[in-house]
Amino acid sequence: MFSNYLARPCRYFPAQCTVVKFLHTSPVKCSSVELTQIRYSNLKRGNYTSLADKHVSFFESLLSKTRVLTDKSDVESYNVDWLKTMRGASKVVLKPKSTEEVSEILKYCNDNVLAVCPQGGNTGLVGGSVPVFDEIVISTVLMNEIISINKTSGVLVCQAGCVLENLEAEVTERGLVMPLDLGAKGSCHIGGNISTNAGGIRLLRYGSLHGSVLGVEAVKADGTVVDCLSTLKKDNTGYHLKHLFLGSEGTLGIVTKVAIQCPPKPQAVNVAFLALDSFEKVLATYRLARSCLGEVLSSFEFMDRDSLMVAVTGLKLKSPVPEDTPFSLLIETSGGNSDHDEAKLSLFLEQATNKGFINDGTLATEPSRIKMLWDLREGITQSLTMDGYVYKYDISLPMEHFYDIVSIMKERLKGTSFIRCCGYGHVGDGNLHLNVTAPSFDRDLLDLIEPFVYEWTAKHRGSVSAEHGIGFKKTSVVHFSKSAEALKLMAQIKAIMDPKGILNPYKVLPSDPH
Numbered sequence: 001m002f003s004n005y006l007a008r009p010c011r012y013f014p015a016q017c018t019v020v021k022f023l024h025t026s027p028v029k030c031s032s033v034e035l036t037q038i039r040y041s042n043l044k045r046g047n048y049t050s051l052a053d054k055h056v057s058f059f060e061s062l063l064s065k066t067r068v069l070t071d072k073s074d075v076e077s078y079n080v081d082w083l084k085t086m087r088g089a090s091k092v093v094l095k096p097k098s099t100e101e102v103s104e105i106l107k108y109c110n111d112n113v114l115a116v117c118p119q120g121g122n123t124g125l126v127g128g129s130v131p132v133f134d135e136i137v138i139s140t141v142l143m144n145e146i147i148s149i150n151k152t153s154g155v156l157v158c159q160a161g162c163v164l165e166n167l168e169a170e171v172t173e174r175g176l177v178m179p180l181d182l183g184a185k186g187s188c189h190i191g192g193n194i195s196t197n198a199g200g201i202r203l204l205r206y207g208s209l210h211g212s213v214l215g216v217e218a219v220k221a222d223g224t225v226v227d228c229l230s231t232l233k234k235d236n237t238g239y240h241l242k243h244l245f246l247g248s249e250g251t252l253g254i255v256t257k258v259a260i261q262c263p264p265k266p267q268a269v270n271v272a273f274l275a276l277d278s279f280e281k282v283l284a285t286y287r288l289a290r291s292c293l294g295e296v297l298s299s300f301e302f303m304d305r306d307s308l309m310v311a312v313t314g315l316k317l318k319s320p321v322p323e324d325t326p327f328s329l330l331i332e333t334s335g336g337n338s339d340h341d342e343a344k345l346s347l348f349l350e351q352a353t354n355k356g357f358i359n360d361g362t363l364a365t366e367p368s369r370i371k372m373l374w375d376l377r378e379g380i381t382q383s384l385t386m387d388g389y390v391y392k393y394d395i396s397l398p399m400e401h402f403y404d405i406v407s408i409m410k411e412r413l414k415g416t417s418f419i420r421c422c423g424y425g426h427v428g429d430g431n432l433h434l435n436v437t438a439p440s441f442d443r444d445l446l447d448l449i450e451p452f453v454y455e456w457t458a459k460h461r462g463s464v465s466a467e468h469g470i471g472f473k474k475t476s477v478v479h480f481s482k483s484a485e486a487l488k489l490m491a492q493i494k495a496i497m498d499p500k501g502i503l504n505p506y507k508v509l510p511s512d513p514h
């Protein structure tokens, strides 16, 4: 029965469909985003030096004029985050090309107490990548050199500003794959991925970056270059300092080079997009997938009806499952042998259907169809921005409570200005993305959502940030997921590595509520 299912042509995507491109951008203009210092007016600027002409002259002598942006229109997009929810007031963007230039810049900024904001692809979702006041933006956009790819060991060494998608293309040519993938791959930089310890859609298969990153080179606030750029799998020589830079969001140093272990490229990839009528069945399907698919299961992604439909509308695609389907799953297998993987998938689908877990679905084995199904899942984030303002929550939860908060929040927000309240995410990692949209920022709506959502998450022993980090937006709630002792140690480490606090101030470490 299921070999038929596998052979069945896709009902929703005509075979001639070409690869989807994200054509839509948020309707909000950068210049109309409220300044962060006004929106969060109780936050005070730190005692940093203000930028003066002599500082700009120094940077121009170091980098040349073309790599020092001061024109208001050139600087604007570096001040505004991807979600268009924060706007800094930086007057200068620096574009170093080498570790030595980053070192010179930081030494000068540290000596002159000039605050800086490191920026990669500026796709971060917690406001970490843009200045809050007038911090100098240090962009890694020109640090985009691949240094080496070793086909035998699978180790890639590159500069921090390489775009993830470009790295994927390069390693693919050598029979390898990047151990991480995410919807922002076309813009995000590997240095940004490391600095946020990004999760994404391959974490289920390849684990977190703490495992795949073999080495890091970073520059401390005073300009010291810390060379931990090991390419070895095993290296137990003292403290594992590289881990300090993973997920520290530019507050401990600027990552300049990375060494990453790339696994072999899977030979066979299949994607099933399935319709389910309850969240209990999502969990039952997950248990079944783990036992039937075992080592070939590479992603187990979930989206509720509102999430799928916002992507269907935003991308102008047809839904691969009936439009009233309450829950959908995108399940990917990747392995070395297509016959073996298809046999496993077939058995899994047969059992899931016989047990009544899944109602409908489609299966893709061709790369273009697979891409379209992934575009629907990955297109949710961008499509949500079309509503106006997005209140975005990225939480880890025990499986049994995974979806409860979406229903609770919908009920709580009844009668307010919200447009959509939806949930999607990486079920396999216990990571839910709860999103609420509204036409524009509304403080009353925010106060209804927060701190409630974080208190609820903490009560259910979850984490207030599963993969996006703390950035600017979550500094006042980090205590829900970190003990007082751990927070104190974080502050001590920050004081050792950046005593003047010039690196990405107002981010990550707890501050006054804002």
Ligand code: FAD
Residues within 6 Å of the ligand: 082, 117, 118, 119, 120, 121, 122, 123, 124, 125, 128, 129, 130, 140, 160, 181, 182, 183, 184, 187, 188, 189, 190, 191, 192, 193, 194, 195, 196, 197, 198, 199, 200, 201, 249, 250, 251, 253, 254, 255, 256, 378, 381, 382, 467, 468, 471, 504, 507
């Ligand atoms: P930026 O946004 O520029 O910066 C992020 C943080 O890192 C900032 O605090 C910045 O100061 C710091 N930083 C950047 N570069 C450096 C450096 N070289 N040295 C020191 N600090 C630095 N995240 C996930 O975890 N999983 C997902 O599935 C995922 N999907 C996404 C999908 C979309 C459509 C979008 C827009 C975002 C998504 N994200 C996801 C969030 C974001 O893409 C990731 O956090 C990404 O890793 C950020 O990389 P970036 O280069 O854009 O960094």
Ligand code: MLT
Residues within 6 Å of the ligand: 183, 200, 377, 378, 380, 381, 394, 425, 426, 433
């Ligand atoms: C995702 O999984 O799609 C990303 O983390 C982005 C988001 O949360 O919207």
Ligand code: ZN
Residues within 6 Å of the ligand: 200, 425, 426, 433, 467
């Ligand atoms: Zn995610």
